Amino acid sequence: AMNKLAEREKVLYFAGISGSNDTTGKDCVRYGFRQNFFGQTAAAAIGPVLVKQFGKNRKAAYMTPDYTYGHTVTKSVSDYLAEHAGWQKVTDQVSPLGTQDFSQYLTNIANSGAEFLINVNWGRDAVLSSQQAKQFGLLPKMTLVLPYQIPFIAKEAGVDITAGVLAATDFWWTLEDKYPLAKQFVEAFHKKYGYRPEWGAENAYVSFAHWARMVTEAGSFYPPDVIRQWEKGETIPSLLGNVHYRPEDHQAVRPVVLVRGKAKKDMKNDEDFWEVIDVVPGEKVIQPPGEFGCKLGDYT
Structure with missing residues (x-):
């Protein structure tokens, strides 16, 4: 818009x-x-790390906010994991922006047989859905992944949730x-x-x-x-x-930064939430121009 x-x-x-x-x-x-x-570069950066650490043919549940950010990020991540490692998207729980109660979505995820919870929700939605996933007992039973890291989520959701979590981000201090x-x-x-x-x-x-x-x-x-x-x-x-x-x-x-959440005992100060595990060059992860249908308009 x-x-x-x-x-x-x-x-x-x-x-x-x-x-x-x-x-x-x-x-x-x-x-x-x-x-x-963005979604494509996040997926191409974090995907190889997930495959290397967890292997092929895994089952993942997605939590997707119902607008263009959510749908394109989920598609990029799920397409990468399916194509390169045979990961199965066993459920995609799509919720409206601003959802407060994620219980119906988490119930479906609990019954899906997923091993991974890939949470694409943004902002407060990401905080609440992650906290409620823990309250439902899905975490740490399932492995939480944040393919598109939300600023301040470790502080807001709690390091008990983000510890050990893999995420892609733009920058870490x-x-x-x-x-x-x-x-x-x-x-x-x-x-x-x-x-x-x-x-x-x-x-x-x-x-x-x-x-x-x-x-x-x-x-x-x-x-x-x-x-x-x-x-x-x-x-x-x-x-x-x-x-x-x-x-x-x-x-x-530009580069994509890969981080892993730190446990409380490993934090050097009260803002040391993430460990940088890699800085992936942009040229390695970006799609060819025009792949997503860009057609620029006139100058005047």
């Missing part, structure tokens, strides 16, 4: 957090750009030890706000920084000039090394 509004009003739009394949796929617009990772720009950002953010940034803040900051760079290089605020500068596809810095945007769909080719 925001993409279409930006196109209609001819103003630039940068997706704050958008995990749907459609954002830079069939719903792409000339005036829209996305810096963060301990990467400051590897990337100098990440260290500068984390330190400045922590000093100003009193806590360390999660990936929503990272995405907003980097998106704005990239816009500022393009405006500077274009020498103009006029959107078509800025867009054409962006579409040159130059290599530019991010908090996780160099990245570039594809002119065909305005999607950043």
Whole structure:
């Protein structure tokens, strides 16, 4: 919806957090750009780790929010696991956004024979569904997977739920030890706000920084000039090394971070919720341009 509004009003739009394949796929617009990772890249990053750790021919239940983010993430993850390792999607429990009581969905999952609970729910829905899964006794009987990590879920849901959980994400603050720009950002953010940034803040900051760079290089605020500068596809810095945007769909080719939840006893401070296990290059996980139906519109 925001993409279409930006196109209609001819103003630039940068997706704050958008995990749907459609954002830079069939719903792409000339005036829209996305810096963060999404369903396809999450699946291609976390899938090999799940297969390596747990093997082939496993049974998984999915919890899917009923909108484009949920459906495209679930499809990408389930397609990857089925194609590469024969994993079976034994049930897909689709719930409306804003669901408070997940008991009917969890009852179906409990009776499905699933070994894995792959929770694609977002925000408060993800917190409540994970907590209720534990209350129902599904966790730790089933292995919880968060293929598209929700900022602050470890803090909100509890480390008793996220400990040992595999997740794909855009950024985690301990990467400051590897990337100098990440260290500068984390330190400045922590000093100003009193806590360390999660990936929503990272995405907003980097998106704005990239816009500022393009405006500077274009020498103009006029959107078509800025867009054409962006579409040159130059290599530019991010908090996780160099990245570039594809002119065909305005999607950043950027790393996906894989993390595993820490147990309380292993946390070095009260925000040390996740251990980074890999930073997967964007080129390894992104689909070819046009695969999801992107057709950019006119400049004016």
